[in-house]
Amino acid sequence: MSNWQRYRIAYFTIVIKEVLRFARIWVQTILPSAIMTSLYFLIFGALIGERIGEMDGYSYQSFIVPGLILMAVITNSYANTVSSFFQAKYQRHVEELIIAPVPNWIILGGYVTGGVARGLVVGAVVTGVTLYFANVGVKHPLLTILVVVLTSILFSLAGFINAVFAKSFDDISIIPTFVLTPLTYLGGVFYSISLLPAFWQKLSLANPVLYMINAFRYGILGVSDIRPETALLLIVGFILVLGSVALWLLHKGVGIKN
Amino acid sequence: MSHAIRLEQLKKTYANGTEALKGIDLQVEQGDFFALLGPNGAGKSTAIGILSSLVRKTSGRVEVFGHDLDREPQEVKRHIGLVPQDFNFNQWEPVEEIIINQAGYYGIPRRQAYGKTKRVLKELDLWGKRRAQARSLSGGMKRRLMIARALVHEPPLMILDEPTAGVDIEIRRSMWAFMEEINRAGTTIILTTHYLEEAENLCRSIAIIDDGRIVENSSMQALLHRLHRQAFLLTLRQPIQTLPGDAPVRLRIQDEYTLEAVLEQEQTLNSLFGWLNAQGMEVLSMRNKQNRLEQFFLDRVRKKKAEAA
Ligand SMILES: Nc1ncnc2c1ncn2[C@@H]1O[C@H](COP(=O)(O)OP(=O)(O)OP(=O)(O)O)[C@@H](O)[C@H]1O
Ligand SMILES: [Mg+2]
Numbered sequence: 209m210s211n212w213q214r215y216r217i218a219y220f221t222i223v224i225k226e227v228l229r230f231a232r233i234w235v236q237t238i239l240p241s242a243i244m245t246s247l248y249f250l251i252f253g254a255l256i257g258e259r260i261g262e263m264d265g266y267s268y269q270s271f272i273v274p275g276l277i278l279m280a281v282i283t284n285s286y287a288n289t290v291s292s293f294f295q296a297k298y299q300r301h302v303e304e305l306i307i308a309p310v311p312n313w314i315i316l317g318g319y320v321t322g323g324v325a326r327g328l329v330v331g332a333v334v335t336g337v338t339l340y341f342a343n344v345g346v347k348h349p350l351l352t353i354l355v356v357v358l359t360s361i362l363f364s365l366a367g368f369i370n371a372v373f374a375k376s377f378d379d380i381s382i383i384p385t386f387v388l389t390p391l392t393y394l395g396g397v398f399y400s401i402s403l404l405p406a407f408w409q410k411l412s413l414a415n416p417v418l419y420m421i422n423a424f425r426y427g428i429l430g431v432s433d434i435r436p437e438t439a440l441l442l443i444v445g446f447i448l449v450l451g452s453v454a455l456w457l458l459h460k461g462v463g464i465k466n
Numbered sequence: 467m468s469h470a471i472r473l474e475q476l477k478k479t480y481a482n483g484t485e486a487l488k489g490i491d492l493q494v495e496q497g498d499f500f501a502l503l504g505p506n507g508a509g510k511s512t513a514i515g516i517l518s519s520l521v522r523k524t525s526g527r528v529e530v531f532g533h534d535l536d537r538e539p540q541e542v543k544r545h546i547g548l549v550p551q552d553f554n555f556n557q558w559e560p561v562e563e564i565i566i567n568q569a570g571y572y573g574i575p576r577r578q579a580y581g582k583t584k585r586v587l588k589e590l591d592l593w594g595k596r597r598a599q600a601r602s603l604s605g606g607m608k609r610r611l612m613i614a615r616a617l618v619h620e621p622p623l624m625i626l627d628e629p630t631a632g633v634d635i636e637i638r639r640s641m642w643a644f645m646e647e648i649n650r651a652g653t654t655i656i657l658t659t660h661y662l663e664e665a666e667n668l669c670r671s672i673a674i675i676d677d678g679r680i681v682e683n684s685s686m687q688a689l690l691h692r693l694h695r696q697a698f699l700l701t702l703r704q705p706i707q708t709l710p711g712d713a714p715v716r717l718r719i720q721d722e723y724t725l726e727a728v729l730e731q732e733q734t735l736n737s738l739f740g741w742l743n744a745q746g747m748e749v750l751s752m753r754n755k756q757n758r759l760e761q762f763f764l765d766r767v768r769k770k771k772a773e774a775a
Contacts, residue, residue, distance in 0.1 A: 213573065214572070214573025217574065221576075225563070299554070299556055300552070307519055309571075465520065465521065
């Protein structure tokens with residue numbers, strides 16, 4: 209058997225293990241996002257949304273659909289790799305992978321695919337919920353899929369790096385709470401930045417999540433505050449940087465080898 | 467290529483400055499049953515950690531079945547099955563999945579992995595527990611789970627770091643039988659243990675490591691032969707109060723029915739029994755006061771402490 213075949217088997221083993229892990233605890237991994245999205249729709253869509261009126265030519269209820277879906281994808285991709293890899297370190301079963309002839313890029317690829325799988329599953333569930341509240345078609349299906357997959361890869365990588373550095377359970381919730389949540393909420397999930405004063409508009413452009421949400425909104429609704437090409441380049445650039453960092457950390461054995 | 471492992475001047479200094487290994491040279495022949503012994507903190511697990519890629523060496527050379535650890539790390543990994551000292555599986559995963567996954571990491575196709583998993587779980591008497599979460603197993607079962615996991619890719623070298631710690635005597639016996647069996651079938655075994663009797667009975671070669679250095683490395687036979695002193699306990703038919711002073715070996719009354727006899731290397735049991743016969747003392751039974759390897763081990767450590775003092 210060639211090395212490639214062995215590596216392919218190892219890769220799918222990690223992926224299956226990761227998918228089984230979050231599927232087994234679906235009450236913690238999938239349900240919360242579905243409930244949260246339903247609440248957003250109930251409050252912003254049905255109760256407050258009526259009073260807000262249109263945004264970028266869409267009813268408010270429709271306008272927030274892309275942002276809510278992508279927010280769920282971002283949160284869950286990140287949460288999956290950070291908690292799964294940190295647990296593997298904490299319970300030390302990451303050693304099962306280290307002693308086996310598995311190259312680092314396969315380990316990283318396997319965990320990231322697991323994160324993407326959860327991101328997309330939750331994304332699909334949330335989409336199902338939104339269909340119940342708002343009827344929205346997809347303007348550019350290919351772009352939509354590309355953006356959601358790339359964004360999911362990016363945040364799975366970020367979660368993985370967080371797990372590498374984490375030393376305690378606190379360390380895996382600091383970044384999501386103090387960095388990720390503010391960036392997504394301020395990334396235009398609930399509003400178009402054209403509503404903001406000039407200064408805040410400029411500042412918002414420094415937030416990478418804004419680009420992703422807008423590109424995704426462009427894919428679904430055909431409206432965006434920024435050019436989708438810029439967003440794609442930015443996401444790919446981030447993936448390359450974070451991917452290299454993650455591989456380098458694994459190579460150095462940071463947090464996992466003495 | 468007749469060596470399973472070759473270590474040359476292997477050194478490890480941990481980040482906190484602890485010098486765990488101070489330059490170890492060691493060779494283990496293919497097919498050997500090798501005991502790596504030493505007191506707590508000697509550096510056994512560190513050496514094993516380096517062999518299995520869990521610990522980074524500071525300097526020195528490691529070769530496993532002719533493959534250099536620095537140049538061909540994946541080849542080295544393929545040849546080793548590791549049973550670590552501490553539990554390191556996912557406590558929430560079912561037993562069966564732990565083994566199947568490990569097989570997958572070694573590149574064994576899933577369908578084959580099922581078959582191999584079934585085989586090792588049956589061999590280690592865990593088949594009935596295959597669907598149980600690992601955390602629900604008893605301590606002894608967890609040890610066997612780690613042995614099964616290490617075996618699933620059929621490595622030519624098994625490294626077992628205190629596999630029998632905290633395991634009851636019946637299961638320990640079955641583990642011994644099992645290790646002997648796979649060794650007979652050609653697997654090289656490196657075993658660490660604090661039960662010296664276990665090492666004496668199972669292993670053909672031995673290295674004693676103390677404070678990061680190899681202080682003894684020979685065949686078990688040669689080592690036991692070098693024992694300069696052995697102590698025996700004799701059970702007597704009649705009680706005795708005092709001993710005649712002309713005994714050919716050192717004797718001590720432990721209690722009125724038990725004599726302790728200490729034989730130096732050149733002294734024989736024949737002379738002792740000849741003398742006991744002459745005294746009209748009948749011996750009902752006799753046993754070693756300490757297991758022989760234990761005696762050697764303690765002598766070695768005492769000698770070192772005395773030198774240090
Ligand atoms: N991660 C670590 N960081 C710092 N020092 C360590 C680490 N692991 C082990 N040591 C130190 O290295 C030395 C050797 O430890 P090691 O675990 O190799 O001993 P051992 O022979 O396996 O002992 P035992 O029989 O108790 O298992 C000890 O002084 C130990 O404290
Ligand atoms: Mg140890």
